[in-house]
Amino acid sequence: MTSHTEHESLEEKRRSCHQSTPATRTRQPPEKGVFMSSETLAVPLVDLLDAFFGQYTAAGQSRGLVYGLVGPDGLEHSRGFGIADDDGGAPDADTVFPIASMTKSFxxxxxxxxxxxxxxxxxxxxxxxxxxxxxxxxxxxxxxxxxxxxxxxxxxxxxxxxxxxxxxxxxxxxxxxxxxxxxxxxxxxxxxxxxxxxxxxxxxxxxxxxxGRRVEDWVADEILRPLGMNSTWFDNRAPAGGFHRAVGYSLNVDGEWVGFPPEVSDAMAAAGGMQSTINDLSIWVRFLAASTLPGSDDTIVTRASRRELQRIHQVDIPSLQARPDGTWKFVTGGYALGLFVREDLHRGRIVTHSGGLPGFILNMVWHAGSGKGVIVFTNSHRGNPVGLSEDALFRALSYDDTPARVVRLWPETRELMSAADQLIRSWDEDAAAAVFADNIDFDRPLAWRRAAIDDLITQVGPLLPRSGAPEIVSSATAADVTWSIPAERGELICMIHLTPVRPAQVQEFEVIAVDHSVPRGARPTDISARRRAYVRPTVSSLPNTHVV
Missing domain, CATH: 1.20.58 (Methane Monooxygenase Hydroxylase; Chain G, domain 1)
Structure with a gap:
């Protein structure tokens, strides 16, 4: 409690602090090119993720947590929080955890x-x-x-x-x-x-x-050891010592953490009996993700079989799920072979599997189009580290502006796109006969198509001169491409889809006109009549495709 006199004295000091000479009040103009309204602070992704995961143990959701950020070349970063066991040390990328149902993919x-x-x-x-x-x-x-x-x-x-x-x-x-x-x-x-x-x-x-041998030995001898996953084993084959094992915890009725004795499986080892580390599982994630990326080889297990492992075999019921932040998540996908596969409407294919045992919840999740992934181990069965790891992955994808997928066009697709672009600008019957498959004229006579294109050019044209390669709008496969031809009052959006047999020709050819008054974000990116009617609003990951 302060007296009236003391209050007046404090008030005088406050006023004096806010009084200054004109020189000290005058703001100097900012340096040229500096704008306070656009000031940003670039924070490294790993710092953002460290802060994100550190909250989990700080909030008491688990005694310990360790995570790994995986890229196409392997483990890029790892950090542990809390404690791995009663000795008090934090878990790290070499701490052994049971991985429970994550065993199934192996x-x-x-x-x-x-x-x-x-x-x-x-x-x-x-x-x-x-x-x-x-x-x-x-x-x-x-x-x-x-x-x-x-x-x-x-x-x-x-x-x-x-x-x-x-x-x-x-x-x-x-x-x-x-x-x-x-x-x-x-x-x-x-x-x-x-x-x-x-x-x-x-x-x-x-x-x-x-x-002719236990599945534990088959997997270890034929997959784990050749991959160099030397800190991964089935719990009934675990070495006696020489490694740091995490202890699983649960809260008792008094709110105290109590450790669980380690589990040892037998016949059910195939469903959830393995143990591993962040370092080793990053090898696994990279090995599986590489099957869809260029440059991978067929050693140990073929790329085709690794892709088969990650292909949906049993479709799950689609759902619309509410996130804690109030946004909605549309989930569609299913179960592959020992893995869940989801299709995100913006990011594309996500592959994942979690594991849970008394005292542990764990998860691995990766983006099929880029090979980026996140692995999370926790030593309690509270909270939701599964959602946490997926959230972290999406933060990483957003940070790097990662496309949903990368489509690598056939050389023939690029050649025929250029040829079709030239046809639209200057029709030539002989060139059309070489570019188009027989069904193009059968489906709609070429004379009609030429007249329709002339009408479209009248709507938005004249067309602007070609400068360099056509501007690609989207691509769903290596055999099709959608591109734009700019015009004075808008643009033509054009699409071709090639035949499956050689020599490749155009089996599908679409052209529409878009007035310049239509905002870029509202213009269609996929005009294939066989996939969807372009006049209908569609939400998919197709616009987030990188074409090379």
Whole structure:
């Protein structure tokens, strides 16, 4: 409490502080080229992500967290927060965590490798390996699911995440006894996505039977060791020491962190029994992502099989999800083989899988078009590190203005685009006959097409002289391209799509006129009549495509 006199004295001091000579009040003009309203501070991406992830442990969501930022060349940055165990040190890129269901992509690729070597028919029914398997859909008999269907969560079995944890240590014989009474299918196999750990487990055991050794040893010998993932193993094959293992924690009724004893799996190892590090998983993410990027090779497992691993095999129901910040996220995609695949309306294809065990939640997620990814390990089962890792990935993609995909046009596509551009500017019957496939004149006579183009030029023209290569607007595949021809009162938007056989010709040819009064952002980027009517508003990742 201050007295009245003290208050007056403080007020006098306050006034004196705000009084200054004219010289000190006069603002100097800013230096030439400096504008305060556009002042920005460039913050490195890794600093932004460190601050973003650091909040998680600071808020008490987990005792520890470590993340890795992955690029096309491997791990680019990693940082740990909190503590890995009761000794108090923060986890780092070499700290070993159980990765739970992230194991599934390793086992699924092991199945494809066995298939490629002629050891396994993944289209075979599971009863070829386990005749004890049987079940019904209600009162109806059901077909037996195949190995592929079980690996892609299309086996017809009901979701079982809440049920399986106590059975992680069951032996194969004990597990077979559990399934001997039969299954109640929730759906006919091959029709609906539904996540099943026990179905995936049985498929993994079948892989082991096909190759003549435990699936754990097959994956380790044929995939992990050749990749140099020397800190990755199945928990039932873990070395006795020589590494730093994270402890999983949960809060007790008094709000105190309590550690869980480490899990050791047996028959269910294929569904979630592996352990790894940020350093090693960055090798895995890079290896899988490289299958869709130029320059990758076919060593260890072919690029084709790695792409097959990341292709949707069982479509999930699309949904519109509310984000915590009030925005909406449209989710469409499904399950591949041991991986989830999502199609983002702006960023394109996202590949991911999480893992959860008592005391741990973990996730890996990457952008198929660029090879950029994020891996997050936490040692509690609170919070949502899965959403956190996806958010971090999208921040990284936005930071670098990463396109949804990169389309590499055929040389013939560029040549025929230039030829079609010249035709539009100056029609020539002989050139048209060389450029267009027979169906172009069959679908709409060339004379009609030429007249329609003349009308379009009248609407927005005359056309401006060509300067350099045509301006590309978009491309959906290597065989098609949409480009712009500028005119005095607007532009022509043109599109060609090539034939699949050689020599390539144009099988689809579209041209529209757009008046200059139409804002650039409102102009169509895809005018293919077979894909969509260009007069209808469409939201897709096609405009965010980089064409090379």
């Amino acid at each position: 086992v699924a690729l092991g199945a494809l490798l066995a298939r490629d070597r002629g050891l396994l028919d993944i289209e075979a029914p599971i009863t070829d390996f386990y005749p004890e398997w049987h079940g019904t859909v209600g009162d109806e008999p059901a077909v037996t699911p195949t190995i592929r269907q079980l690996l892609s969560m299309g086996g017809g079995l009901t979701e079982d995440n809440s049920w399986v944890d106590p059975f992680l240590g069951l032996s194969e014989a004990e597990l077979v006894e559990r399934i001997r009474p039969g299954f109640n299918y929730s759906n006919h196999p091959g029709t609906v996505f539904e996540y099943s750990n026990i179905g995936f487990t049985m498929a993994g055991l079948a892989v082991g039977k096909a190759v």
